[in-house]
Structure formats: C-alpha cells, structure tokens
Amino acid sequence: MKDTDFKELSPRVQALKEEILSAKPCIEAERAVIVTESFKETEDKPMILRKALALKKILEEIPIAIRDRELIIGTMTKNPRSAQVFPEFSNQWLVNEFDEIGKRKSDSYMISEETKKTLLSCFSYWRGKTVNELATGYLEPETRDAMNANTFTVGNYWFNGLGHYVVDYEKVLTKGIRGLREEVEQQMATASKADPSYMEHMKFWEALLITFDGAVTYARRYSALAKELAEKEKNPERRAELENLAEICAKVPEYPAETFYEAMQSFWIIQLVISLESNGHAISPGRFDQYMYPFYKKDAAEGKISHEFAQELINCLWVKFNDLSKIRDYVTTLAFSGYGMFQNLIVGGQTRDGRDAANDVTFMCIDATGEVKLPQPSFSARVWTGATQKYLRHTARLTRLGLGFPAFYNDEVIIASLVSRGIALEDARDYAIVGCVEPQAVAKTDGWFDAAFFNLARVLEITLHNGKADGKQIGPVTGDLEDFKNIEEIIAAYKKQIAYFVNQMVLADNCVDLAHRKRAPLPFVSSLMDDCIAVGKSIQEGGAHYRSSGPLGVGVANVGDAFMAIKELVFDKKMLSLRDLKKALETDFGKQCDDEFSKKKYEKIRLMLINRAPKYGNDIDEVDYYTREGAQIYCKEVEKYTNLRGGKFLPALYPVSNNVHLGDQVGATPDGRYSHSPIADGVSPSRGMDVKGPTAAASSVAKLDHMIATSGTLYNQKFSPQALKGDSGLDHLISLITAFFAKKGMHIQFNVVDKDTLLKAQQHPEEYRDLIVRVAGYSAQFIILDKDVQNDIIARTEQEF
Known part of the structure; x- marks a missing residue:
C-alpha cells in the first residue's frame, strides 16, 4: 500500500x-x-x-x-x-x-x-x-527426560551466545572508549588488595581494557580502508564521502562524538563489536531517538546538518541493520524463521522524569521504517496517555503500509510491571524492548529473555494423560481423565504438572547459565552494562544492576479454550463423556481409526468442541477467565524461582514463530485442534476463533494479567488494507490501540495484508520480494519464511471494523 x-x-x-x-x-x-x-x-x-x-x-x-x-x-x-x-x-x-x-x-x-x-x-x-557441551553435562536425567518430552526447550542459549540486551550506547557516544577506559582505570587504582576477590576483579578490568584496544583498532582499520579507497576513487563526490568517513572513524568511537554523523557511525561500530563478541541475537538499539536527538538538535541549530541529509543517514543505517545475519540449527530456525536478528529499536513514550519523549529523530525513525521497508530494525513505538495525536497518527500511517511495524507498547502497564519487580521508577520509565516484546531497563539489565520456550499445550496434553507422554510416565501422577468430577479437578491436575515441568525448566536454564559463566563471559558487553565496571564482574557473574531470566509460555488460548470446552460440554451440558473425549483425543479425532463409523463419531466430537463451546477472543467473560487462569498458573509458578545471577525468573507469554513448531510436538487437544497443527500465537486467540471483530478480540486479550508477565506478552491482529483506508481507517486503528491499552493490554501489533496477496506470494515469490509481514515479535520477508509459518499467517483471522 x-x-x-x-x-x-x-x-x-x-x-x-x-x-x-x-x-x-x-x-x-x-x-x-x-x-x-x-x-x-x-x-x-x-x-x-x-x-x-x-x-x-x-x-x-x-x-x-x-x-x-x-x-x-x-x-x-x-x-x-x-x-x-x-x-x-x-x-x-x-x-x-x-x-x-x-x-x-x-x-x-x-x-x-x-x-x-x-x-x-x-x-x-x-x-x-x-558452552553447549558443558551445559549438557550439568543436566540431570529427569530434566533431560522433560526436554525430550517436548515440554520445553532451552535451545536459544544452549547453542548460542547471549543477546537480548540494550547496552549503554549513550555513554560511548558522549564519553568515547577513552572515557570508559578512564572509568576502568579509576576502579583499578582504588581497588583494595584486602578484598578476597581482588585478583578476579583485576583480571576482569584488564580484560575490558584489552577489548577497548580492539574496538579502537577496528575503527581505525575502517578509517584506513576509507582513506585507501578515497585515493583510488574517480568520482569527486564519492571521494569526499570516503575522506569524511576516514576522518570520522579515526575519531569515533575512541573519542566522544561531536556531530550527528559521528554519533551514527560510532553507534554502528559498537553494534558490530558486540555482534562479533557473541552470536547472541536481539542486540537492540533501544531508545535510539533519545540518545541521538541531542546530536541532531545541536547540528541543526548550528546549521551543520539538513533534515534531508540526517534522514539519508538514518535510512542508510536502516539498511545496514539488515546486513547482519546469524546461522542457527535447523530446529531453532523453525522458531526464528526469516533470518531474524531482532534488533529492536523503540521510539516515543516518556522521559525518565515522565514527560513526552517524542522528538524530531522520533519522526525520522518512523519515516525511515516506512521508506526503507526492510525487516530490520524491528521497529517499536511506546504509547502513553501524554502521546500527541501527531505521533499516534504517524505511527498509524506506518502500520497501514503493511510491514508489521510498529509494534505498540503500553507505558502504563509496562512501567508499573517493572516497578513491581523492583525496578526504580526512573529506570522503568526509560525502558526499551529487546528481541520480540521484552521490556527492560536500558543499559542496566541482563534479562536472559527467550531463556526457554515452555509448551503449555503439551503440558495440558500430559495432564490429560495422567502425567504420561507417549506412554511414558514423565510427570507426576495426577489422575486419569475419566475420573475427574469437575473442571476444577482438571485445572488442579494441570497446576501440579505445570509446577513439575517449570521446576525442570528452571534447572535446565540454570545449567545453561552456569555454562556461560564458566566458558563464555563477555567483557566488552559487560563494560557497557551498569554496574559491571563498578563491581568488577561480568554480566555472567551477576554484574548487571538488574538480573533476570525470562522463559516464555506458548499456547495460552489452547489451554483456555480446552478448559472451557470440557466444562461446557462435559460437566455443564453433559453433551460429551470424558471417556469419549479421551478416545477422540487418542485417535486424533478419528484420523487414526480404521472404521468409518469411528472416524465420523470422533470428527463430530471435534466439531462439537469447536462450535458448541465459547471461544477466547470474543469478549466472553467465562472463557476469558479460564484462559487467564491457565496463563496465570504458569506465570505464578515461574516467578517463584531465582536464577544463578541472583535475579528472579520473570515470565513471558509469546512464541517468536515457534507456535508452529511447538504445535507439531503436541497431540490433539480439547479445543478441537488436530495433533501436530500449530498452537495459538502469543496471547492471541486461536486462528479463526475470534469471530466478533477486533474490539471484542482485544477486550478478551486485555482480560489476561499482563502485569504479571513482566518479560512480555505478544498480541497479533490482522486487517485487510481496505479496513484502514482514509482518515477514518486511521481513527479506528488509533481508537482500538488506545482502548486496548486503557483496559491494561501490554502490547499489540498488526499485519495489514489480504489473504489473496499472501497466496499469490507463495505461488510467485519472485514478484513479492518487498512483501514484509509480521510473523510474531518481528517482521520478515514473507517469501523466505518456512511454508508452515506462511500458512499460519495466512490462516489468522482477517479483521474488519
């Protein structure tokens, strides 16, 4: 569009x-x-x-x-x-x-x-x-069994380096590497040799100084190359550009940036150094508009830069974000389909003292996203009660381009949620998003987001099989399905299974955490994270000011719809027996039966489960309550635990794109879902079940307890381009967002694309290279996604106002 x-x-x-x-x-x-x-x-x-x-x-x-x-x-x-x-x-x-x-x-x-x-x-x-081998060596047999039963996976950090942080870019821009060096040398000069940890601290600080030398050398190498290319360049305009770049890279990031251009180049060098240190993804720029604005404001006031050239620089940087890539094992790729790097850049919101933060660079970032039209950076927008109409309308215009950008975040919920976890108010106001949807205090948080994918639907399946997975007793014995007397007993059994498997997940996460501490400390990243320099510890040793682990739960809607269907059809209306339900699930609703009578009988049960029980996503209090309850059971269990770095486990409810792969590991479920089909996406309703329009669907989602899911929730909606046409379309979209946020929703994002376009792109990918869609907490080129992920996006409910 x-x-x-x-x-x-x-x-x-x-x-x-x-x-x-x-x-x-x-x-x-x-x-x-x-x-x-x-x-x-x-x-x-x-x-x-x-x-x-x-x-x-x-x-x-x-x-x-x-x-x-x-x-x-x-x-x-x-x-x-x-x-x-x-x-x-x-x-x-x-x-x-x-x-x-x-x-x-x-x-x-x-x-x-x-x-x-x-x-x-x-x-x-x-x-x-x-790191992978050491982490594996720490795992206990019960934990391995739980992982092998597909109740959770810790593959992200098990195979890869750390990411999911926003470092202190502003400190580098304003102080330079030399300023960081002085800070470290001051700590070394004043350290007490009476401290038992003196030598450990000294080696840590020494390591930082070594990485500083490397970063300066790296920039100077680019300076030399630019100078060399300039000497050979025939085009005088390009020669001048290269000579200017040679001068800039000879200065930054070693010294503080003095101009907007220097700040941009300094930022990018730091981004590369972090990326070369560790292959973690979601190395996120954070509040780019806030730390870049002072440089632009000064240059513009002094007549040193035009708006047009500043926009050109930002557009060039937006392309550079897409030059970074990362290989993953095949299974992990199914969760991160689309060459995702998740470099989340967020604009707007509030300042640390609670004023509106939108500025000229904010709008240039919005424009860059709408003009460049590439998947990176993963672009986000904060919304609060003080946001201007100009800001809201411009972000809404960007939404209807159909890129899946921006993702919208609710300051009123996120700030309160962070404060409830012990984050200082000023730090909470200064939050940014990393990765998909994960809020954190900028430059102070080692949050270990995506610490694990926890399969809620799989645990529900195990619950309904009395703790067995594929015939093997893998969880506690909590009762045979046919013996339950009411839905409360089933929920109580589910709660016990959740408790057991969350415990195993925590044990696995701590094994991986320990392996990173032993074999993969990250000195350069640690130098840019408060309080590592002051305490003489890397982030792996607990040096960051805030330390958490954020495992995410997937399949929220499936659990809620399943509870509701059993209550409604078995216990309330007695239209279905637990024996028949059990047999229907075991045979994948008749697919595994040999005789036609049984096939028809169990398929009829599936249709009953889908059509005769209320579904989450239609603003129906009872089913929304059960969905909230299913999610809360997981979240409350997760928050009981402390990690190896002295921080808390903080739950999240989002899937990346892993709802497709995780669904392939789950048998038939009582919401009427066939085995091996995708489970629900984030906190969104199951595909095609939200039939009463976008406002009703958003109202259902808002009833979940987003405040408890401090590590993030993800809500996707999909609209046809026609629904957002003209000023009225923008008005409807803004009203939907603000109403959802007023009801305490945390996050919402939109795909604006019709089904026919997506189907044509599958058939003729060469004609749709520019088609960018929202997958989960990120956007990607549609044509490079796994076909199962493409089909999942196609099947999502297409809303109309």
Missing part, C-alpha cells in the same frame, strides 16, 4: 537495499579461524582474559569491507547478509547440517567445500570445550 506521508528512497539507499534483497547468504569462516587460533595461544590464562584477547584478535584481523555508496560503514562479513561462525558456543549441529543448510525451506546459507574443510579443522580444537 502506498502512503503519501512516506517518500521514495534516494537512488543511493535504493541501491543499498537492492544489494540486501538480492544477496545470497553464505557462511564465512574467518572469525572461527581467528578465535580458535587465539584460544590455542592463551590456554594458560583466565577465561575472561582469553575471551578479551580473542575479541581483540578478531577485531584486528577479520576481513573488513566498505560497500559501494555506503554512508555508514562496517560489516561482519565480506558478502552481504552473510554469517560468521562462533564455534566456542556450539558447532556439532553445523557439521551435521553441512549438506542440508543450503537446501533449507527457510534461512538457508550457501557453504563452500573449502569453508567446510576450514571449519572442520577449527571444530576439532573445540571438542569438549564448548
């Missing part, structure tokens, strides 16, 4: 975007070689120093490139949209998938035979030394 409020891209940015869209992602081995060489050279040193020296060596030696026409420079790979390998976290899965990774249905990567040979040589050193 076109919108006159968003301009066409300049030829420069259009060319840079085309390079991203036409790229064929490949796997590059340079980082793997360098980190392996470094670790071979430092086996006699403490791990924190080994990690620091490895990063320094990477920053000194990894190939660098400046692409044609770029105004913001720096890349992790020689080839666009490609990926480096991080063997210190895990690598055996990649060996197992060498021959298939280029043939995947989504997120495929080319890999040459030479690269395979190089990586195999590197991997031989890491055998027995990876």
Whole structure:
C-alpha cells in the first residue's frame, strides 16, 4: 500500500537495499579461524582474559569491507547478509547440517567445500570445550527426560551466545572508549588488595581494557580502508564521502562524538563489536531517538546538518541493520524463521522524569521504517496517555503500509510491571524492548529473555494423560481423565504438572547459565552494562544492576479454550463423556481409526468442541477467565524461582514463530485442534476463533494479567488494507490501540495484508520480494519464511471494523 506521508528512497539507499534483497547468504569462516587460533595461544590464562584477547584478535584481523555508496560503514562479513561462525558456543549441529543448510525451506546459507574443510579443522580444537557441551553435562536425567518430552526447550542459549540486551550506547557516544577506559582505570587504582576477590576483579578490568584496544583498532582499520579507497576513487563526490568517513572513524568511537554523523557511525561500530563478541541475537538499539536527538538538535541549530541529509543517514543505517545475519540449527530456525536478528529499536513514550519523549529523530525513525521497508530494525513505538495525536497518527500511517511495524507498547502497564519487580521508577520509565516484546531497563539489565520456550499445550496434553507422554510416565501422577468430577479437578491436575515441568525448566536454564559463566563471559558487553565496571564482574557473574531470566509460555488460548470446552460440554451440558473425549483425543479425532463409523463419531466430537463451546477472543467473560487462569498458573509458578545471577525468573507469554513448531510436538487437544497443527500465537486467540471483530478480540486479550508477565506478552491482529483506508481507517486503528491499552493490554501489533496477496506470494515469490509481514515479535520477508509459518499467517483471522 502506498502512503503519501512516506517518500521514495534516494537512488543511493535504493541501491543499498537492492544489494540486501538480492544477496545470497553464505557462511564465512574467518572469525572461527581467528578465535580458535587465539584460544590455542592463551590456554594458560583466565577465561575472561582469553575471551578479551580473542575479541581483540578478531577485531584486528577479520576481513573488513566498505560497500559501494555506503554512508555508514562496517560489516561482519565480506558478502552481504552473510554469517560468521562462533564455534566456542556450539558447532556439532553445523557439521551435521553441512549438506542440508543450503537446501533449507527457510534461512538457508550457501557453504563452500573449502569453508567446510576450514571449519572442520577449527571444530576439532573445540571438542569438549564448548558452552553447549558443558551445559549438557550439568543436566540431570529427569530434566533431560522433560526436554525430550517436548515440554520445553532451552535451545536459544544452549547453542548460542547471549543477546537480548540494550547496552549503554549513550555513554560511548558522549564519553568515547577513552572515557570508559578512564572509568576502568579509576576502579583499578582504588581497588583494595584486602578484598578476597581482588585478583578476579583485576583480571576482569584488564580484560575490558584489552577489548577497548580492539574496538579502537577496528575503527581505525575502517578509517584506513576509507582513506585507501578515497585515493583510488574517480568520482569527486564519492571521494569526499570516503575522506569524511576516514576522518570520522579515526575519531569515533575512541573519542566522544561531536556531530550527528559521528554519533551514527560510532553507534554502528559498537553494534558490530558486540555482534562479533557473541552470536547472541536481539542486540537492540533501544531508545535510539533519545540518545541521538541531542546530536541532531545541536547540528541543526548550528546549521551543520539538513533534515534531508540526517534522514539519508538514518535510512542508510536502516539498511545496514539488515546486513547482519546469524546461522542457527535447523530446529531453532523453525522458531526464528526469516533470518531474524531482532534488533529492536523503540521510539516515543516518556522521559525518565515522565514527560513526552517524542522528538524530531522520533519522526525520522518512523519515516525511515516506512521508506526503507526492510525487516530490520524491528521497529517499536511506546504509547502513553501524554502521546500527541501527531505521533499516534504517524505511527498509524506506518502500520497501514503493511510491514508489521510498529509494534505498540503500553507505558502504563509496562512501567508499573517493572516497578513491581523492583525496578526504580526512573529506570522503568526509560525502558526499551529487546528481541520480540521484552521490556527492560536500558543499559542496566541482563534479562536472559527467550531463556526457554515452555509448551503449555503439551503440558495440558500430559495432564490429560495422567502425567504420561507417549506412554511414558514423565510427570507426576495426577489422575486419569475419566475420573475427574469437575473442571476444577482438571485445572488442579494441570497446576501440579505445570509446577513439575517449570521446576525442570528452571534447572535446565540454570545449567545453561552456569555454562556461560564458566566458558563464555563477555567483557566488552559487560563494560557497557551498569554496574559491571563498578563491581568488577561480568554480566555472567551477576554484574548487571538488574538480573533476570525470562522463559516464555506458548499456547495460552489452547489451554483456555480446552478448559472451557470440557466444562461446557462435559460437566455443564453433559453433551460429551470424558471417556469419549479421551478416545477422540487418542485417535486424533478419528484420523487414526480404521472404521468409518469411528472416524465420523470422533470428527463430530471435534466439531462439537469447536462450535458448541465459547471461544477466547470474543469478549466472553467465562472463557476469558479460564484462559487467564491457565496463563496465570504458569506465570505464578515461574516467578517463584531465582536464577544463578541472583535475579528472579520473570515470565513471558509469546512464541517468536515457534507456535508452529511447538504445535507439531503436541497431540490433539480439547479445543478441537488436530495433533501436530500449530498452537495459538502469543496471547492471541486461536486462528479463526475470534469471530466478533477486533474490539471484542482485544477486550478478551486485555482480560489476561499482563502485569504479571513482566518479560512480555505478544498480541497479533490482522486487517485487510481496505479496513484502514482514509482518515477514518486511521481513527479506528488509533481508537482500538488506545482502548486496548486503557483496559491494561501490554502490547499489540498488526499485519495489514489480504489473504489473496499472501497466496499469490507463495505461488510467485519472485514478484513479492518487498512483501514484509509480521510473523510474531518481528517482521520478515514473507517469501523466505518456512511454508508452515506462511500458512499460519495466512490462516489468522482477517479483521474488519
């Protein structure tokens, strides 16, 4: 959909975007070689120093490139949209998938035979030394059994490095690396040798100084390359651009930025250094409009920059975000389909002292998202009671472009939720979103979001089979389905199963947490996170001011609809016996029966469960209550636990795109869902069940206790483009958002695309390269998504006002 409020891209940015869209992602081995060489050279040193020296060596030696026409420079790979390998976290899965990774249905990567040979040589050193292997070694048999039964997975940090944070970009921009160095040296000079932890602290601070040297060298390498290219450049305009970049990279991030352009380039160098240190994703820019605005304001007031050039710089940076990529094992890819990097950038909301935060850079960020039209950064907008109509309408205009941006977040709920968890009010007001939907206090939080995917629907299935999974007793014995006398007894059994499997999930998370502490401390990231420098500890050791773990529950609507269907049809109206329900579930509603009579009988039961019981998403109090109850049972159990870093486990309710894959691991459920089909997306109603319009659906979702799910909730709605046409369409959308937030909803996001367009894109992908859709807590090119994920998006209810 076109919108006159968003301009066409300049030829420069259009060319840079085309390079991203036409790229064929490949796997590059340079980082793997360098980190392996470094670790071979430092086996006699403490791990924190080994990690620091490895990063320094990477920053000194990894190939660098400046692409044609770029105004913001720096890349992790020689080839666009490609990926480096991080063997210190895990690598055996990649060996197992060498021959298939280029043939995947989504997120495929080319890999040459030479690269395979190089990586195999590197991997031989890491055998027995990876984070993944150590974490696996800590797991107890019962925990492994629970994971193997698909009740939860901790694959994100089990295989990969850490991410999901917003570091203190503002400190680097205003103080430079030199300012950070002075802060560390002051701590070293005043440290007491009487402190039993003195040597540990000293080695940590020493490690930070090593990484600072690496970061400065890295920027200077780009300065030298820009100068070299300028000397060869025939075009005088491009030569001047390269000479300017050479000067900027000789200065930042070593020294404080003084101009908007310097601040932009300094930011991007820091983003790359963090990404090269660890292959964690969701390394999020956070409140970009807040820390960039002072530089723009000063330059604009002094006549040093035009609005047009500032917009061009931001547009160029928006393209650069899409140059970063990450390879994942195939199973994890099913949860993160679409080359997702989840670099969440949020605008608007309130200042730390409670004033409206929207500014000129806020609107330029909105414009950049609407003009560039690429999946990264994952763009978000904070909404509060003091938001202006100008801001609300411009974000609404962006929504109806159909990119899935922005995701909207409710300040009134999120700030209160964070404060209830011990976050200071000023820090809570300064929250940003990382990854999909996860709120955190900026530059102070090591939140371990996506710590685990907990399959609520699978635990419900196990509950209805008396603690058995696939015939094996995997959970506690809580009663045979046929013996329950009322829905309260079933819910009580579900609660006991949840308690058991949440405990196992926590044990698994703590095993992975411990492995990262032992083998993968991150000194550079820690230097940009309060209070690590002050206390002399990495984030893995609990150095961050706020420390939490955020496992997420998936299948909220399935649980609520199942409870309601059993209560309504079995216990209240007695239309169905528990014996027949049990048999219907065991046979996948007759699909596994041989005779036609049984097939028809159990399919009839499925249709009864769907059509004769109220469904979550239609503003019906009773079923909404049971959905809330099912979610709360999980959340209240999670919040009982403390993690290894001295913080609390804080629950979340969102799936990334894993509702499709997790559904494949669950048998038939009493909401009428066939086995192996997707489970519900986030806190959204089940596909096609919200039939009374967007306002009724939003009212149901708002009845959940969003405040308790401090690590985030995710709510998707889908509209046809026709529904949002004209001023009235914008008015309806803004009214829906503000009404949902007034009822204490936490988050809402929209796909604005019709079913026919999506079906055509499946048939003719080459004609729809620019089609960006909202998957879950992120957007992606529709044509590169796994087909099952595509089908899930197509099947979502298409709302009309």
